[in-house]
Amino acid sequence: MGRLSGKTALVTGAARGIGRAIALRFAAEGANLVLCDLEMDALREVAAEAESKGVGALARQTDVSSREGVQQLVDDGIAEFGMIHTVVNNAGIFFNAPFEQTTDEQYDRIMAVNVKSVFLVSQIVIRHWLRREIKGAIVNLASIGAAVAFVDSSAYCTTKGAVATLTRCIALEYGPRGIRANSMAPGIIDTPMLPSQEDNERWAKTAIPLRRLGEPNDVADVALFLASDESRYITGEMIFVDGGWMLN
C-alpha cells in the first residue's frame, strides 16, 4: 500500500525538473495524477511513465496563469478521478536581470506564472474541497529566494516571497476546515531552470554545506511528506530543502 494510495494529486509544471520528479514519486506511492504543463510532448512521457506504475494520469496543456485553463484542468481531473486530494503548485519561471533593467512585461509575466497561478489553482481546488468537505493538502514551491536576496533576481525573489506569504494565509484561513497548506524552499536544484553551470559548481563548492547541488528527488521526497498524512499536524510552514544553504 503506497503512502498516497487512493488519492489524486494535481501537479503543475510536471513535464520536467522538480515537477516531473514529484509526479513520478507520487505515482510510485499510488496517487492518480492530474498533470499540466505547456510542453505537451514531455508531459505525455511523464504521464505514460506514471501509468506504467499502475496509476491513472491525465495530461493537459494548461497555462497556469489562466483562470479558464485552470478551471478546465480541475474540472477534467474531478471528472476523471472523482475528486482531487492534494495540489502541488510547482510551475514557475525564472530570469536574471538587473533591477533597473527589468521590464514591465518580464515583471507581469513572472508574477502571473509564479504567484497568480498559486492563487488560481488553490482557490479553484479549495472551492471543490469546501463543497465536498475534503481535508486537502496544498504544497507550494517557494525558494530560498523567499528568505534571502539574490542579485539580478529581484522579480523572481519577490514572487517567491509572495508564494510563502500566500501559503501562510491559506493555512490560517482554512485550517479550521482541515485544509493544510505548506511551502518548500529549495536551494540550488539541478534542473533546466538554472541559468549558469559555472555558478552552480562554485556554489556547490562554497555556499552549500552538503557540498552538492540538490536533485529533483530531494525536493520530491519532501513534497510527498507534505502531501501525505504523515504531515497531518503541520500547516503554514516553509521547509528549506537547500543542503544547508541558509546556515551561511
Ligand SMILES: NC(=O)c1ccc[n+]([C@@H]2O[C@H](COP(=O)([O-])OP(=O)(O)OC[C@H]3O[C@@H](n4cnc5c(N)ncnc54)[C@H](O)[C@@H]3O)[C@@H](O)[C@H]2O)c1
Ligand atoms: N531549480 C531550482 O534551483 C529551484 C530552486 C528553488 C525553487 N524552484 C522552484 O521549483 C519549481 C520548479 O522548478 P524547476 O527547477 O523544476 O524548473 P523547470 O524550468 O525545470 O520546470 C518548470 C516547468 O514549469 C512549466 N511551466 C512554465 N510556465 C508554465 C505555465 N505558464 N503553465 C504551465 N506550466 C508552466 C515549464 O514548461 C517546465 O516544465 C519552480 O516554481 C521554481 O521556481 C526551483
